Amino acid sequence: MSSNTRYSRQINLPQVGFAGQKKLDAARVLVIGSGGLGCAVLPYLAASGIGHIGIIDGDVVSESNLHRQILYTTEDIGQPKVSIAQKKLKALNPNIQIIAENAYLTGENALKTVKNYDLIVDGTDTIAARYLINDACVLAGKPFVHASIYRFQAQVSVFNYQNGPTYRCLFPSPPKDAPSCAEAGVLGTSVALAGMLQANEVMKMILGIGEVLSGQLLLKDGLTNKQDIFRFSKNKDIQITLESFKKEHQQEIKRINFASAKARSGIFLDVRQKQEKPAINLPNLVQIPVQQLRDEFTQLPRNTAIYIFCQSGKRSEVGYKLLAENDFKNLYCLQENAPELEHLI
Amino acid sequence: MLTIHYFGEIADKTGLKSEKLESRGQQISLVLAELQEKYALQNGEFQVAVNHQLIDVSQDQKVSETDEIALLSAFAGG
Secondary structure: OOOOOOOHHHHOOOOOHHHHHHHHHHOEEEEEOOOHHHHHHHHHHHHOOOOEEEEEOOOEOOHHHOOOOOOOOHHHOOOEHHHHHHHHHHHHOOOOEEEEEOOOOOOOOHHHHHOOOOEEEEOOOOHHHHHHHHHHHHHHOOOEEEEEEEOOEEEEEEEOHHHOOOHHHHOOOOOOOOOOHHHHOOOHHHHHHHHHHHHHHHHHHHHOOOOOOEOEEEEEEOOOOOEEEEEOOOOOOOOOOHHHHHHHHOOOOOEEOHHHHHHOOOEEEEOOOOOOOOOOOOOOEEEOOHHHHHHHHHHOOOOOOEEEEOOOOHHHHHHHHHHHHOOOOOEEEEOOOHHHHHHHO | OEEEEEOHHHHHHHOOOEEEEOOOOOEHHHHHHHHHHHHOOOOOOOEEEEOOEEOOOOOOOEOOOOOEEEEEOOOOEO
16 A cells, blocks of 8 residues: 555545555455446546456447547547556556456456456446346356446446345346447436446445445436436346356357358458458448447348458457347358458459 | 336337326236337336336236336446
């Protein structure tokens, strides 16, 4: 722990004191997603002296992020979010440890990632990711602080806290399609308000003060300033096992060869950067680099098959998972990629 | 009069943040069936709270005239 001058204003609180500051220093918090919510939560966690902060996100900074993801500046466009976030947070507080993982949370890495932390913050932006975090946290026995946004409204809750209700107790089954911020639109201030409420729950849980939003869903409307708290109980019929986790979150990627794909209906999705060679020309081809897919998947059709390829097959798998998380159903990774396709067309 | 509040996408579908409904002290299932028909809401796309307590709609409880009902759904954005 560094000099107490840095933390003196919070140590002065009778509810914090030196003992509270020690608790913060000993805490290990993982923030999943360093987008709108993550950018609101992270600076306050770091500034308060939480000793170990993990950040996991596989996205890069894009221009459309900058109105709300305030850890990033114009010159960071194209850079991995976690690297920039780590640098900025380290400058804010050099006395803490910040572990950055440039990857998306998946069914393969979720359990081993959350295991290393005491407390998880869900800063993701898809329903599928929220169920993944819930199930991983339940299996690993970790509480997590949830926030989600629809336009000007935010929902905040703490799940799996001291064996309390989980996300599935509140929402037993996923909705058919809940839009992300990219699709529905959002003000930076709405997402920041939700992030502040999350960070505040983190502080209370570590310090052991106040009332934690466990079994309670806080719903805040930024347009009316109205705030509601809904109470809900644990549903003992919902059981999450390693087996159910694997079945739901470690799904196999469907693959198809070019000849079969060409004979069927659907579109080809090239997830490489525009300038990459060889250029592939097909009549029903869409090109969206994998880094921009999260912001631009809305332009893809949902009523037809999508055959994904890249240069080696690696990025097409990332794209496949991202689209699957966003409820695209008819997805395939092409067995051949651009270098092979060039000779087949 | 029963008060019904709508949140998130459900409010987009109803075009209202809240409304009052005539109540005859009926079962909640009847109220919900009326709203689902009026606004084309699908089963399973919303959760129901009565007086700020989430309820299991399969346990068909009676609602009284002063009750506040809320329909809410999961948000994805962040």
